[in-house]
Amino acid sequence: MYTVSTWAQFKAALAAGGSAPRIIKVKGTIDAVADGCDAFAAPGYDFGAYLEKYSPENWGLETDLGDEPDDSPEGLRRASAARQDQAIKANVPANTTIIGIGRNAGFKGASLQIKGVDNVIVRNLTFESPVDCFPQWDPTDGDKGNWNSEYDSAVVYGSTHVWLDHNTFTDGEHPDSAAPTYFGMLYQQHDGQLDVVRGADHVTASWNVFTEHDKTILIGNSDSESTAAGDRGHLKVTFHHNLFKNLVERAPRVRFGQVDVYNNHFVADDSYAYSFGIGKESQLVAEHNAFTLPDGVSPAKVLKKWNESPVTAAHNRVNGRSVDLIAVHNAEIPGETLQPGAGWTPTLRTGVHPAKAVPAIVDRGAGAGRLR
Numbered sequence: 001m002y003t004v005s006t007w008a009q010f011k012a013a014l015a016a017g018g019s020a021p022r023i024i025k026v027k028g029t030i031d032a033v034a035d036g037c038d039a040f041a042a043p044g045y046d047f048g049a050y051l052e053k054y055s056p057e058n059w060g061l062e063t064d065l066g067d068e069p070d071d072s073p074e075g076l077r078r079a080s081a082a083r084q085d086q087a088i089k090a091n092v093p094a095n096t097t098i099i100g101i102g103r104n105a106g107f108k109g110a111s112l113q114i115k116g117v118d119n120v121i122v123r124n125l126t127f128e129s130p131v132d133c134f135p136q137w138d139p140t141d142g143d144k145g146n147w148n149s150e151y152d153s154a155v156v157y158g159s160t161h162v163w164l165d166h167n168t169f170t171d172g173e174h175p176d177s178a179a180p181t182y183f184g185m186l187y188q189q190h191d192g193q194l195d196v197v198r199g200a201d202h203v204t205a206s207w208n209v210f211t212e213h214d215k216t217i218l219i220g221n222s223d224s225e226s227t228a229a230g231d232r233g234h235l236k237v238t239f240h241h242n243l244f245k246n247l248v249e250r251a252p253r254v255r256f257g258q259v260d261v262y263n264n265h266f267v268a269d270d271s272y273a274y275s276f277g278i279g280k281e282s283q284l285v286a287e288h289n290a291f292t293l294p295d296g297v298s299p300a301k302v303l304k305k306w307n308e309s310p311v312t313a314a315h316n317r318v319n320g321r322s323v324d325l326i327a328v329h330n331a332e333i334p335g336e337t338l339q340p341g342a343g344w345t346p347t348l349r350t351g352v353h354p355a356k357a358v359p360a361i362v363d364r365g366a367g368a369g370r371l372r
Contacts, residue, residue, distance in 0.1 A: 001025070003101070007032045007110070011090055021095035026105045026125060032088045033109035037133035040087060042079035045134075049073045054137050056183055061139045074136075081134040081150070088130055088151065089113050092120055100124035103369030107153075108172070115157040123165045126368045127153040128172035129213065132189045137182075146185055152192040156200045158230075168209040168368040169193040175212055190214065192250070196237050196257070197221040199230040203237045209367035214248040220255030223280045223307070231256040232281065238348070239264055241358075243366040244275065253277025253306070254284050260346040261286040263353050265362040266302075268293050274304035278311050283342045285312040290358040292319060299323045300332035312342040317355040 002013035005027045013024045033039075050073040053059065068074035088110055092098070094117035100106060106126030114120050132149035139145040153169055156162050171190060180187050193210055195218045196203050210216055220231050235257030244251045245267040252259065254277060266275050266289065276286055291302060299318040302325050303311065313325040330337050353361055365372075 003027055004030070006030060007034070014090055014092060014096070019094065022093075023097045023099065026098065026100045026107075027102075028104060029106050029108060029126070030110070031108045032090075033084075033131070033133075037084075037131070040080055040084040040133055042076050042083065044071075045076040045080045046073070050077060050137075051182060054139070056139065056145060059139060061143075061145050064138055064140045065136065077134050077136065081132075081136075084133050085150070091115065093117055095119045097121040098123070098125065100126075100368060106168070106368060110153070111151045112154040113157065114155065114159045114162055116159060118160045120159065120162045121165070122154065122163070122167060124167065124368050124371050126168040126170070127193070128170060129153055129174070129190050129193060131174050132191070135187065135189055144185060145183060147182070147188045149188050149191050152195045154194050156194075156196045156203050158198040158200055159203075160201045162200070162203045164194070164203075164205045164208060166207045166366070166368060166371050169211070169213070170209070171212045176214055188214075192216060192218055195219075195221065196235060197231075198227065199234040201234045201236050205237070205239050205242060207241045207362075207366045207370070209243045209245065210247060210251065211243070211245040212247075216244070216247050216250045217252035218250060219252050219257040219259055220279065220282075223255060228256065228281070235259070238346075240349070241362050241366060243267070243362050246271070247275075249273040249275075249304070250277055251275045253279055253304075254282035255279035256281045258283045258344060259285070260349070262288045262346070262349060263355075263358050263362070264289045265359050265366075266291045268297060270294060270297075272297055272301065275302045276304065276311070276313075278303060278305045278307065278309050278338065280307040280309065282307070282309040282311070283344055284309075285342050285344070285346055286325070287312065287315050288352055288355045288358070289316045290318075290355050290362075291316065291323075292359065298328070298332060299325060300329045303329045303338060305336040305338055308339075310339040310341045310343060312340065315355055317358075320356070322355075
């Protein structure tokens with residue numbers, strides 16, 4: 001058992017003791033980027049030079065930066081990014097419990113890597129999303145180019161039996177609304193809050209708060225056949241009693257996974273795009289959830305069709321009224337017709353509440369600092 005209050009202590013506790021089970025208690029807020037982004041910059045890296053060389057006026061929008069040499073602005077960005085990657089990622093071993101002490105424990109700028117292990121618990125922590133200090137400009141992404149960033153607060157990659165409970169995931173002091181624009185595009189420094197990928201299985205996220213974020217949760221990271229073989233039959237994930245508040249999208253977006261989403265409260269603002277992304281070969285069951293949508297936002301937006309996959313969406317309520325989410329989606333967005341019936345019935349639920357009771361229960365009990 002370890003009690004830690006610094007990033008160095010936390011990483012040492014993860015590495016110590018070989019394969020022995022461990023409990024790591026986190027005291028206070030641990031900052032993985034306490035020295036700032038400049039501490040990761042490779043010698044010679046200059047953001048101004050990067051902007052000058054790769055501006056659409058100078059570089060165009062037809063050639064990506066993949067072949068740029070190591071001594072170019074892009075090469076120096078890659079080197080800087082590699083240094084940040086090494087510093088802020090923490091590999092969580094099997095049979096590990098990470099739990100916050102009290103109401104104010106958590107991480108800033110850290111990325112938990114739960115990769116290829118079994119039996120991990122993460123509870124009572126506030127995660128302020130990692131800020132990518134060195135996003136890459138991709139001129140070929142879309143018709144205007146785009147900034148792409150790395151680092152999720154937590155990644156469950158090929159792991160089994162993972163429980164994330166009573167945590168808060170937020171952009172905190174670095175919301176997208178405060179980010180600048182370069183080349184006419186948002187300088188995006190965030191990736192996801194939680195990804196479950198590469199054949200991970202039996203993952204539960206309960207009583208968490210996911211808030212103030214764009215691309216929130218991804219289940220299955222690619223449509224490609226190279227990853228599909230390992231994802232089919234896996235990615236069994238449950239979300240229950242979570243508060244999804246002021247998010248743009250992906251709560252969650254699902255590929256391949258057999259995902260059960262029940263008894264969650266979704267609270268949207270004017271930035272809302274959708275909640276459930278119906279992706280390739282997904283089997284999403286979304287039941288007994290409550291949605292609070294602002295005036296002018298239709299329940300038809302709750303579901304977003306990316307691929308032809310059936311979905312179960314029953315017994316949900318929007319602004320206090322029962323709504324058939326599939327029917328309203330199909331009526332208002334006829335070009336994205338969804339088929340009902342995900343093809344399976346969840347059997348592992350406990351304590352299912354009626355959707356009308358969900359807002360009061362979840363808003364009172366979800367998030368870090370609210371363990372009972």
